[in-house]
Amino acid sequence: MIFIMINKFTALIVAAGKGERFGGDTPKQYLPLLGKSVLQWSVDAFKNHTRISEVFVVTHPDHGSFYPGGIRGGATRQESVRLGLEEIARRSKPDFVLIHDAARPCLSPQLISDICNALLQHDAVAPGLPVTDTVKRLSGTKIMTEDRNGLYTVQTPQGFRFDKILGLHREHAGNAVTDDTSLFDDVKIIPGDRANVKITQEEDFAIVEKALSDARSDVRTGKGYDVHRLIDPLHAFQKLKLCGVEIPHDKVLEGHSDADVALHALTDALLATICDGDIGTHFSPKNPQWKGADSAQFLRRAAELIARQDGLISHVDVTIICEEPKIGPHRDKMRARIGGLLDLPLSRISVKATTTEGLGFTGRKEGIAAEAVATVRLPFGASKAANICETKKWGT
Ligand code: CTP
Numbered sequence: 562m563i564f565i566m567i568n569k570f571t572a573l574i575v576a577a578g579k580g581e582r583f584g585g586d587t588p589k590q591y592l593p594l595l596g597k598s599v600l601q602w603s604v605d606a607f608k609n610h611t612r613i614s615e616v617f618v619v620t621h622p623d624h625g626s627f628y629p630g631g632i633r634g635g636a637t638r639q640e641s642v643r644l645g646l647e648e649i650a651r652r653s654k655p656d657f658v659l660i661h662d663a664a665r666p667c668l669s670p671q672l673i674s675d676i677c678n679a680l681l682q683h684d685a686v687a688p689g690l691p692v693t694d695t696v697k698r699l700s701g702t703k704i705m706t707e708d709r710n711g712l713y714t715v716q717t718p719q720g721f722r723f724d725k726i727l728g729l730h731r732e733h734a735g736n737a738v739t740d741d742t743s744l745f746d747d748v749k750i751i752p753g754d755r756a757n758v759k760i761t762q763e764e765d766f767a768i769v770e771k772a773l774s775d776a777r778s779d780v781r782t783g784k785g786y787d788v789h790r791l792i793d794p795l796h797a798f799q800k801l802k803l804c805g806v807e808i809p810h811d812k813v814l815e816g817h818s819d820a821d822v823a824l825h826a827l828t829d830a831l832l833a834t835i836c837d838g839d840i841g842t843h844f845s846p847k848n849p850q851w852k853g854a855d856s857a858q859f860l861r862r863a864a865e866l867i868a869r870q871d872g873l874i875s876h877v878d879v880t881i882i883c884e885e886p887k888i889g890p891h892r893d894k895m896r897a898r899i900g901g902l903l904d905l906p907l908s909r910i911s912v913k914a915t916t917t918e919g920l921g922f923t924g925r926k927e928g929i930a931a932e933a934v935a936t937v938r939l940p941f942g943a944s945k946a947a948n949i950c951e952t953k954k955w956g957t
């Protein structure tokens with residue numbers, strides 16, 4: 562009999578600090594940063610990585626309104642990590658854990674992969690950067706030059722064999738330790754990432770904002786187009802669906818799935834930005850699995866594929882072309898539905914409609930057409946990220 566061992570990697574993000582050095586009313590990890598919170602950037606980086614099976618977040622008991630459902634943290638970072646590890650031990654049985662500070666939102670998929678790979682051979686792994694500036698020690702008025710050889714600044718995520726780090730944290734609970742790696746005698750230092758800056762002081766925020774934006778400067782535009790025929794409902798419960806919203810109408814759209822022509826056009830526009838085929842490539846109309854399927858899952862899948870390449874959806878624009886039904890009264894509900902599916906604010910979602918003045922098949926009310934345009938920001942070299950993140954084809 563052959564046993565295949567699959568290593569389970571879990572992420573633990575500590576976000577229970579008060580951000581006292583940063584200051585302000587909102588703790589730094591909950592500040593908005595290019596469309597989502599500082600914390601959410603790290604959560605998404607782990608969630609979108611195929612090697613990571615679960616993500617746990619430790620939060621301050623007073624911060625439930627910013628991030629509900631987090632694991633209750635402690636008075637120090639060390640205590641928050643220990644409480645997080647104990648909760649993971651109760652809920653899951655990972656082989657490895659990657660511990661990360663919420664205050665470092667510029668976490669790249671490459672760094673996560675590097676930590677995971679190194680963990681296959683080492684119990685403790687940390688990303689480090691060799692000190693390049695000259696290091697001085699000040700003693701009274703005397704200034705001495707230190708030997709910077711072998712000196713590193715260490716970042717997170719730091720990776721550990723789960724049972725070992727849990728055991729060491731239990732053993733040292735109450736003793737002050739500076740970081741998790743200091744609990745180990747042997748730590749493998751792998752190359753860190755200069756962009757993986759920690760937000761500590763107020764001025765760090767602008768640096769991180771620019772780094773995240775610059776890292777996604779490959780702006781792509783994708784276009785999608787789709788048509789479905791209007792028919793009489795096949796049964797009393799069949800409804801016309803556009804942009805994921807049921808619209809009262811005497812006709813419905815014909816198709817293999819729920820025939821949501823607007824979501825199909827939008828899915829194609831999103832897939833076009835990463836040059837990953839079209840809706841039919843991923844969800845074959847020949848596959849019975851997609852019969853009557855909710856097209857929301859097609860859109861979500863396209864968004865997931867973009868997220869796997871560390872991309873950011875900047876804007877989407879959908880045009881529905883029909884004489885009837887009237888789209889205006891449903892427009893805001895449609896935008897909200899797309900926003901929910903893509904995790905996008907309304908300010909980045911446009912839905913509009915036009916008639917064709919009675920001309921053509923749409924003018925004769927034989928069918929509805931939809932066009933969509935999507936703008937996505939990708940890292941340059943996104944195909945490299947795609948290589949490390951397996952892109953699974955569905956339904957083919
Ligand atoms: N952290 C934690 N629990 C604590 C203290 C810190 O989970 N009791 C987390 C922070 O939320 C942060 C990480 O540990 O993501 C690194 O800590 P730091 O940058 O020092 O953040 P704060 O402690 O929030 O900031 P400050 O020290 O300025 O108050």
Ligand code: MG
Nearest residue numbers: 578579580638
């Ligand atoms: Mg702190």
